[in-house]
Amino acid sequence: MTSAALVHVVVSGLATGSIYALVALSLVIVYNATRTLNFAQGEMLMVSTFAGFTVYAHVKLPLVVVMLIAVAAAALLGWVIERVIIRHAIAATHFDVLIITLGLSLVLRSAAGLAWTHDEFPFPSFFGTRPIVLGPVRVAPVSLGIIGASLALMLGLWALFTGTRLGRAMRAVAQNQRAARLVGISVERVYAASWILASVVGAIAGVLIAPVVFLSSQMGLVAINGFIAAVLGGFGSMPGAVVGGMLLGVIENLAPLYLPSSIKHSVPFLVLIAILLVRPGGMLGRVARRKV
Amino acid sequence: MRLLALAIGAAGLLLWPWAAPRYFVFLASLIVVNAIVAIGLNLLSGYTNQLSFGHAGFLAVGAYTAAIVATRSPGVPVVVVLLAAALVTAAVGLLLGVPCLRLEGLYLAMATLAFGFVVVEAILNLDGLTRGNDGLRVPAARLGPWALATDTARYYLVLVVGAVMMWAAGNLARTRTGRALLALRESEVAAQASGIHVARYKTLAFAISALYTGVAGGLFAFVVGFLSPDAFDVFLSVDFVAMIILGGLGSVPGSVAGAAVLTVLNDSLAGFQNYRPLIFGAILIASMLFMPGGIASAVRRLRTRWAGHPPMAPDSRRGLE
Numbered sequence: 001m002t003s004a005a006l007v008h009v010v011v012s013g014l015a016t017g018s019i020y021a022l023v024a025l026s027l028v029i030v031y032n033a034t035r036t037l038n039f040a041q042g043e044m045l046m047v048s049t050f051a052g053f054t055v056y057a058h059v060k061l062p063l064v065v066v067m068l069i070a071v072a073a074a075a076l077l078g079w080v081i082e083r084v085i086i087r088h089a090i091a092a093t094h095f096d097v098l099i100i101t102l103g104l105s106l107v108l109r110s111a112a113g114l115a116w117t118h119d120e121f122p123f124p125s126f127f128g129t130r131p132i133v134l135g136p137v138r139v140a141p142v143s144l145g146i147i148g149a150s151l152a153l154m155l156g157l158w159a160l161f162t163g164t165r166l167g168r169a170m171r172a173v174a175q176n177q178r179a180a181r182l183v184g185i186s187v188e189r190v191y192a193a194s195w196i197l198a199s200v201v202g203a204i205a206g207v208l209i210a211p212v213v214f215l216s217s218q219m220g221l222v223a224i225n226g227f228i229a230a231v232l233g234g235f236g237s238m239p240g241a242v243v244g245g246m247l248l249g250v251i252e253n254l255a256p257l258y259l260p261s262s263i264k265h266s267v268p269f270l271v272l273i274a275i276l277l278v279r280p281g282g283m284l285g286r287v288a289r290r291k292v
Numbered sequence: 293m294r295l296l297a298l299a300i301g302a303a304g305l306l307l308w309p310w311a312a313p314r315y316f317v318f319l320a321s322l323i324v325v326n327a328i329v330a331i332g333l334n335l336l337s338g339y340t341n342q343l344s345f346g347h348a349g350f351l352a353v354g355a356y357t358a359a360i361v362a363t364r365s366p367g368v369p370v371v372v373v374l375l376a377a378a379l380v381t382a383a384v385g386l387l388l389g390v391p392c393l394r395l396e397g398l399y400l401a402m403a404t405l406a407f408g409f410v411v412v413e414a415i416l417n418l419d420g421l422t423r424g425n426d427g428l429r430v431p432a433a434r435l436g437p438w439a440l441a442t443d444t445a446r447y448y449l450v451l452v453v454g455a456v457m458m459w460a461a462g463n464l465a466r467t468r469t470g471r472a473l474l475a476l477r478e479s480e481v482a483a484q485a486s487g488i489h490v491a492r493y494k495t496l497a498f499a500i501s502a503l504y505t506g507v508a509g510g511l512f513a514f515v516v517g518f519l520s521p522d523a524f525d526v527f528l529s530v531d532f533v534a535m536i537i538l539g540g541l542g543s544v545p546g547s548v549a550g551a552a553v554l555t556v557l558n559d560s561l562a563g564f565q566n567y568r569p570l571i572f573g574a575i576l577i578a579s580m581l582f583m584p585g586g587i588a589s590a591v592r593r594l595r596t597r598w599a600g601h602p603p604m605a606p607d608s609r610r611g612l613e
Contacts, residue, residue: 037398088581094397095343096580099537102530103576110570118566227402235398266413269406276403277391 004136009253015143015212017249018150022205023226024233024241025157026198032174032236033194034086036094039101042223043108044081044199046215048074049206050116053123053215063126070203078199082192105220112217125211146208153204154242161238166193174236225252228272234282243283305451309444317443321515323555324454325508330535330547331461332504337533338542339465339473340497342392346404348528349411350502354381354509355519356415356422359430362513370433370440370449370514377510378503385502389495408529415521427520430513440514450511457504461544464500473497477542527569531558534572538579540588549587 023041030038038044052070055061061069081104089097127145131138161167172180173190181187206219213219229248233240248268255267263270275282309317329347337343358377361368388407395403415422422428432441433449440446464470472493475483484490513519531554539550554572561568583590 037401085577085581092580092584095341096584098343098398098401099533100577100580102533103573103580106530106569106573106576108573110566110568110573113566114570224405231399231402263413263417266410269409272406273391273403273410276395276399 002136004138007137008139009257010250011139011147012143013250013253014246015140015146015249016252017229017246018147019205019209019222019245020225020229020248021242021245022150022153022201022208023223024230024245025154025238026201026205027223027226027230028236028238028241029170029194029198029201031230033170033190034097036097036101037227038198039098039223040081040104040108041198041202041226042220043105043112044074044077044220045202045206045223046217046220047108047112048077048199048203049123049210049215049219050112052203052207053121053210054116056124063124066124067204067207070207071200074199074203075196078195078197079192081199082195086195087188087191109217109220116217118217120214120216123207123210123215127211142212146212149204149208153201157201157238160197166190170194225268228268231272231282232275237282240282309447314443317447318515319555319559321443321447321450321511322559323552324450325512325515326532326535326555327548327551328454328457328508328511329505329532330539330551331458331544332501332508333532334536334539334542334544334547335461335464335473335504336497336501337536338477338540338547339470340476340494342494342497343397343401343533344404344501345401345526345529345533346388346407346411347501347505347532348524348526349404349408350381350385350505351509351512351528352411352415352519352521352524353384353502354378354506355513355524356428356509357381357506358510358513359428359519360421362431362433363428366431367434370435373433374453374507374510377513378506381506381509382499382503385506386495386499388502389498392498393491393494405526405529408524408526412521412524415524422519422521425521427518430517430519433514446515450515453507453511457507458544458548461504469493469496531572534576536586538575538586540586543586543588546586546588553587 023045026045027038027041030036030041048070051073052066055069056063056066085100085104086097089100092100125142126149127141130141132141132144159167161171169180169185170190170193172183172185173187177187180190205222209222210219213222225248226245229245230241231244232248233242233244248271251271252267259267305320308320312320329351332350333344333347354377357380358373361373361376388404392400392403416424418424419426432439433446434440435449438445440449465474472483472488473496475486475488476490476493476497480490516523535550535554536547537550538553539548540546554575557571558568561571579586585592
């Protein structure tokens, strides 16, 4: 295997990894605010992307507008789900909310199948198809585009979490809910904001990945790899989610080169089991000590 | 009163094959199989608060073990085949349970989910044993000189095994082990302080749960007669979780009720596959929001109301947060 080809594999791994990182980020955003895992994240991403696609199929708007529509749909979806369902379970245990989001993922996937069928649709891409040639190395523009757009979004999130009032409120709630309430932060509003923000990040990931994997009701399954990425980095840590996502993408792309191809589909799960065995807190995470 | 109801129920179950069309006999067998899985899952999730999304994997291990044993050594009595399925699956449960000791909550759910995927991949890859995607035909179960080749015969087999498993699970809560598991559910720290070996009992819960599912897998193989890996996907694991959520966590009769309702529903929706997940998902959300504790606790509440007692305090159904 030449090193040029290796670069190609690693770059496309980083591109897939960026998507995992975005999905992992959206899972972590909801987790940090509400301490629950949103099983429906992948399906919310899929539905938002479909919303953008529906508009595109009827009126050929520029892709940026399509993405904005998907983002708006995602924000609405996140808000509605939080207000109508999750808010009612605010006193319930994490276990209960986990089951609720599991039910939600079934409902959304099934509803998407009814609305848009279970077929695969080609989705328009921002990026050209002619490979970019740098000396001996050839890279697909879509890979670079996904990596660039994801990095820009991550920078934006970083600015949001460090520089704005809302971001600081969200971090405060993640650290200690009662203390956050004591200093006057509306925890309910942070819940809603977290669901909306997570949904929006997911929608952007969906619009970026849809041209590569095709748009279908099964697209939400990407959330499983997003979760594995988040665990790999240390669940709850945002830098961890990014690093974990990138790493998982590269491992997944490199593994078939060195391992028998028949275990290709199991690679992310084997990575998950390995990391849980060796270091359950992930690379950048800490294992939380539970108090009685 | 209670005895009378039990006697009528038992008579109804025994006479079922003569009253119902053949297909409904098959359906009843399937209900019992699913009920055994639900009881097994409930012993893990309801008793020790460990959620598993991998029970379709255990079911597959049990089913394939039974099918392979029955094919390779024809004439072996069905009891031995089921025992083999139970022991192999329990061993797999033990192997999975030990590393899972370090995990809880979300992590455990995800690790078991991964286990389910890996089992399906393993079935596909071990095609020398399992015939991979082609599927595996299961010979009729044998009991001494008889081959249990009709739906009615298989129904009675499933019913007897199911009754034994249910009786054992109902009594488990009254044994030392059962009390230890229940204590773990309420508070691991308190249980540990009372001298309960947390690691040992959590692993044991995994093994018992896998054992139940392995027996159910063996029965499933004989009832359905044909195994292929796509029958054991993650959505089946989700169905099992839905059964115990709807039925009631920590309740044996609840597990049976949840399994019965969802199996019948699943079957009646066979022509509307697209709506199936929609309805199952809605059931999950609705039971969590409006009927926490599931059918079991709803029945308990109704019974106290009929008996003229003042309504109970909200029942403590699960571990304290």
